Amino acid sequence: MKFDELFYSLLEVKQSHLCVGIDPAYDGMRPKQVISSSKNPAEDILSFSQDIISKTGGEAIAFKPNQQYILPLGFSELKELNRMIHEQDALSILDIKLSDIGSTNDACCFWSKKCGFDAITASPFPGNMRSLWESCKRQELGLFLLCLMSNPEAGTFMKSDIKGRYAYDVIANTIENEGITGAVVGATIDENDMKCISSVLKKALVLIPGIGAQQGSTTILEKFGKRSIVNVSRDVIFSLDPKERARYYKEKINRIVS
């Protein structure tokens, strides 16, 4: 089954648009909101993730492990991580923002599949969106392309001009025309950009970061409705009661998209 089919069939059962971002910041990365650490980072990261997945798995339709935070995990640990996620009837999106030439993209898709991920995130910057989508399809992986990110400087390149159109507009059109799984669109973007993107993306799923710690607006959920996958990370995984917090976000999102 394709990623979007899996998503819609799980949606029937779980009634959730919440994706929990697995960003296990490590001791030394920042002053607070870090996981407890021992001499074995891979073990620390895996056990923290396991705890979060088991607590929030009933509320979340997907998890988004962030490659940069889980970099210490090796092959068997990544497989174990995805086994836990699937045990909760949730999907696993590797947030890796792949941004490379064809043969390297093939390598990423190969290992992502072997490790048990259901989809990956990627950047369109190398310009090879179509061939990247072919690589994903060969491995039966969903693909979420960066369209307009949530950070304040995202416009520099994503709003550069390509033959009279914003770069993000070219990306959104490619996603829609090629039938690519989805777009990454930050909840923090302004009204004009949102209007433009939502007028193009009529079928694709939309992975939405920026709600929670980045304080993005929930207006974007009104635009994309049932196709929204809303990522919340820090505000769930480092809360005192992750299950309760995940349920809070699930219900909050459902009130808007239903």
Add this chain to the structure above:
Amino acid sequence: MKFDELFYSLLEVKQSHLCVGIDPAYDGMRPKQVISSSKNPAEDILSFSQDIISKTGGEAIAFKPNQQYILPLGFSELKELNRMIHEQDALSILDIKLSDIGSTNDACCFWSKKCGFDAITASPFPGNMRSLWESCKRQELGLFLLCLMSNPEAGTFMKSDIKGRYAYDVIANTIENEGITGAVVGATIDENDMKCISSVLKKALVLIPGIGAQQGSTTILEKFGKRSIVNVSRDVIFSLDPKERARYYKEKINRIVS
């Protein structure tokens, strides 16, 4: 010591501009030029890499492990990989094409340093080049920013228009003005683009892929001279005699840059 200082001091000793790309393609990724595989991918990748590093370490000034090919390696294996590279008096550049928001970039820099890498590659697409460079400096990591890549579709976004200038021109100027370690510029780019980039990059190092399997021209080496770090991967690591092949490239490059 900063990455460029390490590079120039090793250059005195090793007289080499060759960077060997560690792209250990796995059985199943493509029909040929793959490593031998067992039931333990991490072990296979590490032992292939060790063999290549020990054979070519005398000829190479740097190695560039490609994150997408070595994705199965965990923390202790990544540390071991870098230990082997440093044992050969070579530098280790993690080719990860980081492309994320600030807190995630921090996480990548944190783990890259902990694993023993000397530099990383990153994409300017999220627009946060300056804060990314701050993250790298905090961890004493070199940074190579994608400027104009070697794949044929690279121009779509890298030659988009930002206030009358090509995106790659904006990137090159940022690298130069901020004192960022280096730029990634494909050997396959055309003469006009090369002229523009070389007129901007006067101090930065230039990491050059595209020579070897991608058959890029060596003209670019005349432009950047001593500041060139030339990556060759497949044509060295899958040759019958990697040491001889590495020496061939080292000498070929030296004839042009000296």
